[in-house]
Amino acid sequence: EIVMTQSPATLSVSPGESATLSCRASHSVGNNLAWYQQKPGQAPRLLIYGASTRATGIPARFSGSGSGTEFTLTISSLQSEDFAVYHCQQYNKWASWTFGQGTKVEIK
Amino acid sequence: QLQLQESGPGVVKVSETLSLTCTVSRGSVRDSNYYWGWLRQPPGKGLEWIGSMYYAGDTASNPSLASRVKISVDTAKNQFSLRLSSVTAADTAVYYCARHGTRFYYFGIQVWGQGTPVIVSS
Numbered sequence: 001e002i003v004m005t006q007s008p009a010t011l012s013v014s015p016g017e018s019a020t021l022s023c024r025a026s027h028s029v030g031n032n033l034a035w036y037q038q039k040p041g042q043a044p045r046l047l048i049y050g051a052s053t054r055a056t057g058i059p060a061r062f063s064g065s066g067s068g069t070e071f072t073l074t075i076s077s078l079q080s081e082d083f084a085v086y087h088c089q090q091y092n093k094w095a096s097w098t099f100g101q102g103t104k105v106e107i108k
Numbered sequence: 109q110l111q112l113q114e115s116g117p118g119v120v121k122v123s124e125t126l127s128l129t130c131t132v133s134r135g136s137v138r139d140s141n142y143y144w145g146w147l148r149q150p151p152g153k154g155l156e157w158i159g160s161m162y163y164a165g166d167t168a169s170n171p172s173l174a175s176r177v178k179i180s181v182d183t184a185k186n187q188f189s190l191r192l193s194s195v196t197a198a199d200t201a202v203y204y205c206a207r208h209g210t211r212f213y214y215f216g217i218q219v220w221g222q223g224t225p226v227i228v229s230s
Contacts, residue, residue: 001171034216036155043204043220044155050215087155094211095168099155 002027002090006100012108013078021103023071023088032092035064035073038102039084047086048073075105083107110135112205112221120199122230126192130205130221137181137188138163143208144181144188145217148201156201160208161188195228202226 003026013019023033031051036044046055048064051071061076075082088100116128130144137144145160159169161179169177178191192199203226207219 036216043223044217045220046216046218048216053215055216055218089155089216091214091216094214095160097157099157101154 001096002029002092002098004088004090004098004100006086006088006103008103009101010104010106012106014108015078015080017078017108019075019078019082019105021073021075021086021105023066023073023100025069025071025090028068029090029092031067032090033064033066033071034089034091035062036087036089037082037084038087044087078105110207110219112207112219114203114205114221114224116224116226118225119227119229120195122196122228123194126190126195126199126203126226126228128190128203128205128224128226130188130190132186132188135207137186138183141210141213143168143210144179145206145208146179146190147204147206147217148199149204149223150198150201153201158190158192158203162210197228197230200226200228 005024007022033051035048038044052064063074085102085104087102091097111133113131120126143160146158159177159179161167176193181188202223204223205221206217208217
């Protein structure tokens with residue numbers, strides 16, 4: 001099983017600033033990496049797939065990068081609605097998908 | 109726009125079987141482009157994929173849960189279901205139904221249900 005490790009666990013950011021979230025895979029997953037946003041009491045929402053492709057309707061301030069074992073989600077100019085928990089997921093092998101533990105982005 | 113809605117008991121006793129159903133609206137479980145799956149999120153923890161099924165019968169399950177998981181699709185009712193047997197307190201979680209792409213067209217999970225909490229009690 002590929003273990004996904006996200007850091008930091010919590011990130012305190014002021015509105016308008018940028019946030020950089022990291023996700024590391026225990027083995028290479030190529031670019032088969034997705035990012036999700038989850039707000040309290042809601043289901044996750046797909047933000048990024050293929051490590052860097054924004055899903056439909058996702059604002060340009062969300063960007064993903066990386067390949068292999070190191071991935072980054074950058075949120076530029078944080079808006080109030082961006083404070084949430086962010087999850088990464090690898091899908092390198094069919095039916096062997098795993099998620100990270102999540103990074104909470106909170107208001108500083 | 110496709111909508112998914114989970115339903116089922118909110119409390120299940122230890123050693124019994126957890127049964128949940130997901131009703132698909134504004135779409136069809138017979139859509140050949142998608143699989144229908146289940147995920148869960150224990151309190152304060154990350155997401156875990158449980159298993160998925162194609163309407164024509166192909167299924168896949170998380171190896172850590174495979175011996176206890178059964179997923180089925182009811183095309184007549186436009187629903188799919190999860191059965192998780194021999195539950196323990198560790199199965200307490202919010203359970204989500206979801207839709208995702210097929211083997212060669214998987215790009216994350218695009219559609220999720222709102223989630224339903226399940227507590228396993230003794």
